[in-house]
Structure formats: C-alpha cells, structure tokens
Amino acid sequence: MATRFSTLAEVTEHHAATIPDRVAIRVDGDVWTWGDFHDRVARAVAMLRVLGVKPGDRVGWLALNHPDFVTLMCACFRLRAVLVAINARLVAREIAYILGDAGIDLMVSETGFLPLVEEARAATGLKTVILLDTPHQGRPPLAELMLAHAPDAEMPAISPDDIALQLYTSGTTGFPKGALLSHRQLLGTTEKGQLTGEDWGRWRADDVALVAMPLFHIGGTGWALHALEAGAAMVILPRPDVPGMVAAIARERITRMFAVPAVLLAICDHLETAPADLTSMAQLYYGASPIPLDVLRRSMRAFPNAGFIQCYGATETCGTVVHLPPADHDPAGNSRMRGCGKPFPGNDVKIIDGDGNTLPTGAVGEICIRSVSVMSGYHNKPDATAKAIVDGWYHTGDAGCLDEDGYLYIHDRVKDMIVSGAENIYPAEVENALFEHPAVADCAVIGVPDDKWGEAVKALVVRKADVSPEELIAFARERIAGYKVPKSIDFIDVLPRNPSGKILKKDLREPFWAGRERKVN
Secondary structure, eight states: OOOSOSSGGGHHHHHHHHSTTSEEEEETTEEEEHHHHHHHHHHHHHHHHHTTOOTTOEEEEESSOOHHHHHHHHHHHHHTOEEEEOOTTOOHHHHHHHHHHHTOOEEEEOGGGHHHHHHHHTTSOOOEEEESSSOBTTBOOHHHHHHTSOOOOOOOOOOTTSEEEEEEEOOTTSSOEEEEEEHHHHHHHHTHHHHTTOGGGSOOTTOEEEEOSOTTSHHHHHHHHHHHHHTOEEEEOSSOOHHHHHHHHHHHTOOEEEEOHHHHHHHHHHHHHSOOOOTTOOEEEEESSOOOHHHHHHHHHHSTTOEEEEEEEEGGGTEEEEEEOGGGOOTTOOGGGGSOBEEOTTOEEEEEOTTSOBOOTTOOEEEEEEOTTSOSEETTOHHHHHHHEETTEEEEEEEEEEOTTSOEEEEEESSOOEEETTEEEOHHHHHHHHHTSTTEEEEEEEEEEETTTEEEEEEEEEESSOOOHHHHHHHHHTTSOGGGSOSEEEEOSOOOBOTTSOBOHHHHHHHHHTTOSSSOO
C-alpha cells in the first residue's frame, strides 16, 4: 500500500478539499477546521515569501509547542524551505552553533527565549526574529503577521527526496548534528502502521491526537505528522505538563497519544491523588527510552481501553521503525514486553559484530536498520554520515539481539550515549564543558541508573586544583543545557585507559550497573 501523498506539501490542501469542515486543531477553546488551517498555511507561505524565504532556506523555531509550529512547518513544505526546530532547553552558545551550522536567517521564537536568541544572534548571521506572543523589531506577533497576508497557493516543483525537516541530535564529538529528513522518508514512516493491516494502525475519522511531547524532537514532530497525514484532530499542549495532559485527555476525549516512559510514570503517580477518566484513549504509543515493566503495567491500568504500542527508532530514522503491537502486551507481563518488538513491514533489522559481520539469532551486537525512513544524512557532515549509514544500513549505536521470531531486544549501547528523560546526551558535549574549568585535569561522563529519568549524567573528574562538585555543576550549567549537566560528580585519581589512550567507560559504568539485566535503564 503506497502513501496517498508524494510530498508533505500536498497534505493540508488535500484535507481542505476533502474534509474542509472537519476539525484539524483544537486551540484555546476554539477550533480550526481543515479549511481554516489550510488558509492559515497559505497565508504563512505569503508571509515567508515577503520575508525573502526561498526554496532550500532554513527557517528556525525556538519556542514551546504551539499550533502555529504546525502552520509554519506546512508553509515551509509548500515553499520547499526547511524548518529547523531548536531544542528549547539549550543555552545561548548551543543555539548559536545550530543557527550558524544551519545558516538560519529567520527564526520564530517567543518572549521567554528572547534573551537567549539575542545572545546567540550576536554570534551569528541571524537577521530576522518574529515572536509568537508580542510585537518585535517593528513586526506584529506571528499570527497577526501571517493573517495580514492574502493566501498564496503557488508552489515550486517539489520532489519526494527534497529535505522537509532538519532536526538536531546530540553529537559524538560535542557538536550537534542536523539530521536531514526528506518528504519520502517522513511519509514512509507515517504509513507504516497501516501496512501492518491491524486495526490499531488505521486512524479513524473521529480520532483526536494529543501532541504534548516537544516538537523540537522527532517524538513530537513525527507524532504531529502522523495526525496531519491522517486528517485527525490535534490538541497541542505547550509542554508535557502532566496535570495539563491528564486534563486534556479527559476534557477533549483524546483517542491517541505518544509519550515517553518518564511521562507515563508521572501520569500514574498523578492519578493516585487526582483520579481522572482516561477511558477515551484507544491507542497509546510509547518509546524513546526503555520502560520498566512495573511502569508499563501501571500505565495499562490507568488507560484501561488503550492498546499499547512500543516504538523504537531515532531521529535518523524519522522515528519509529520497530514496534511492539498491542497483541504482545500482557498486564501479567511476558518476555516480549522486555524488548522493542518487530520491524514494521518494509523495514529490516540486522545485528552485526565489530567487523560488520551479521550475527545469528540470539547473539548480541550493534543494531542496524534499513528502511525508507533512514535519513538522507547529516547536514554538512559527510564523514559523520558515512559512519552512520553504510550500504543503506543505519548503524544505531545500540547493542541488542534478535530472537527466532525477529523480535528485537536492547542490551546496551555501542556509543557512549546517555538517555535521560528521553533526551539523548553524548558525554563529549558535557566533557567539553567541564574541561573549560581550570581545575579539571581529566574527566569522563557516563550514564548511571535513575528510577525517574532512566539514566542520570555522572561525571568522574581528575582535579588539578581544589574545586567542589557543586562548583563544577554550576560551571557546566552556564555552558550546556540543564538536562546535560551532571547530576553528580565523583573525584578520581586517574581514569582507566586502554593502550591507545581511550577511556574505558565500560569499566567506569560497571559498578553502577552491576546486577542489572540490561546496561540501559
């Protein structure tokens, strides 16, 4: 079954023509129909053209979730421009790096982030900033500016292989990498549920999707694209605020949502003191980090009518490529619930050793994925792209195995990546920040188990002058996003290294993970 769209640029126009009066977005007690929404997108196209945006240009977004993120994204699709959503938790110098790497001239933000934007702007070529919530630089807020333009229906020729989104991931060398995601790749992901032939994979006309995960991540943007492609109604929350999510599910009768395990745990804890009717939920997708079985069982009780679908993938694969369907979920628990599931139709998974040889069933090695959804590459990073994609296979950096039925199980990581609260953190980014402190002679950053966030960032530091853990943590907080800052720092006399000088992080991690079945949490 082929997707009904060849590019994402066609989606809103199609829905406006076929289901113009059906609800597209519920916002602030109001509703936008698909007719309303496409009109808004066409006006945004006109605005961007007047501001000088051309095919191939990058348009930045630094703000919390907002319905007009989807408006701007769809307008960029129709202009053959590329939206770059920037993590709202970054500090100014990290933002500046992305602005410079992507070559962003125009960015949409909001008042709360303006000091960061202006600091980053001073170091880059950013020319134009439009705020969501207030006038700026003589321009009205985004919505007012968009609606002041007449709709522009003109579109350049757009290829399915044109880049649609550029989403930044943590970098192994300390600098984030912009994953280039094309129309074909993103649409290839949205169709996979239908290809299973199972009811949970088919979106219904009355589906209402909750979009609460951050739109600067593939878990948020990818989920919004699923709803967009299906023509479903969306309820978009600024952030994954648990009381707000629970209230929205009950009030708006949400039928589908995606959440990370840390959020599901928080919802379960919230319901113990503030019960709510969550019976409208029909399908609940979860992923981005492993989930403890107890949290999964509690979630299944909290959402009694929901089919649960585990999702495994990456920004580099446009999101989910492996899934655990509802049929494999059992409140009593089973062995499959400890894994990620099986590849969607059309996706392939293999396990390789360090020499690139394919390993047999049950053997642990690096997980590699081949799919229509694998990215085009990293922006301006051919060497990193060549390492990540080899002969069409994306090398995930995760270590796992396949069982005899083709189900995937994660055991560890090949890369030194830490996943905390579903945020990917590469130790190099944290180490680079700590090394700037004059008292740090050497350091290594690892992930250690954390019951709430899955993993926590820990730094092991060799000192060359007196300094406290608190001082180093405060120093790091000025240089990197809060979620990357070490939660704890231990001092050590010397870091273990192999003969070539590489720090033996597995040895450093081992005491903290001893006795655990998996070396990820």
